[in-house]
Amino acid sequence: MRKLRRQLYRIIFESDTRAGRAFDIVLLISILASVLVIMLDSVESVRAVYGRSLYLLEWFFTLLFTLEYILRLVAVGRPVRYAASFFGVVDLVAIVPTYLSLILPETRYLLVVRVLRMLRIFRIFKLAEYLKQADVIVRALRAAMPKITVFLFAVVTAVVIIGSLMYVIEGQEHGFSSIPQIVYWAIVTLTTVGYGDMSPHTPLGRLLASLVMILGYGIIAVPTGIVTVELTRTPARSLSPSTCSGCGREGQELEESQ
DSSP, rough: HHHHHHHHHHHHOOOSSSSHHHHHHHHHHHHHHHHHHHHHSSSSHHHHHHHHHHHHHHHHHHHHHHHHHHHHHHHSOOOHHHHHHHHHHHHHTTTTHHHHHTTTTGGGGGGGGGGGGGHHHHHHTTTHHHHHHHHHHHHHHHHHHHHHHHHHHHHHHHHHHHHHHHHHHHHHGGGOOHHHHHHHHHHHOOOTTTOSOOOSSHHHHHHHHHHHHHHHHHHHHHHHHHHHHHHOOOOOOOOOOOOOTOOOOOOEEOOOOO
């Protein structure tokens, strides 16, 4: 039994062997095909003609990925730890919507999350350099999070104040019926999106809107600057795309020896 589990582990989690590499390539092709099936199923004209075939293909891929998930749990020494890992959660989420669609039909379109499983391509094709750069970005974002949180709190405070001012200036007669609605308008204007569903009519209201637009350009640049500074401060670490034999967690980081 232990020998069988080890062999299964080498095929599923390791891409150094011919069988393991073939398994990974077939898995990636299956993931892409399953996502394509889901996307085509959302097109009404395609669904009207090939709906039955797409439905059967969807269940085929779901059963295939369910079997794969079970085999992954069997192959690792600590199945619970693998199930709680990032890829373990993604693997589970990739199959649950189909079974859930038996009760809530529309949830099957959530299966597009299967595309997250394509992240395994970095391990399969030994793209360690890309993993290293991704790690730099993640650590820079973590370091910048306190500053960005303070910044977002200031932005939220500003849009509430702006919304309240605009409510006083424009009033309900110009379509600004409530402060929450005007806060939505302030966010849309501040981010320079500008849907155009609401617009001020009074000169003072247009002046305030103009100031908000100008302020928006400055605000957009702030988070970018914060993250850029942290990126320059964050050194890259050497990574090796390995897989833990105990829990099956992929992309384990290895510190470069000093």
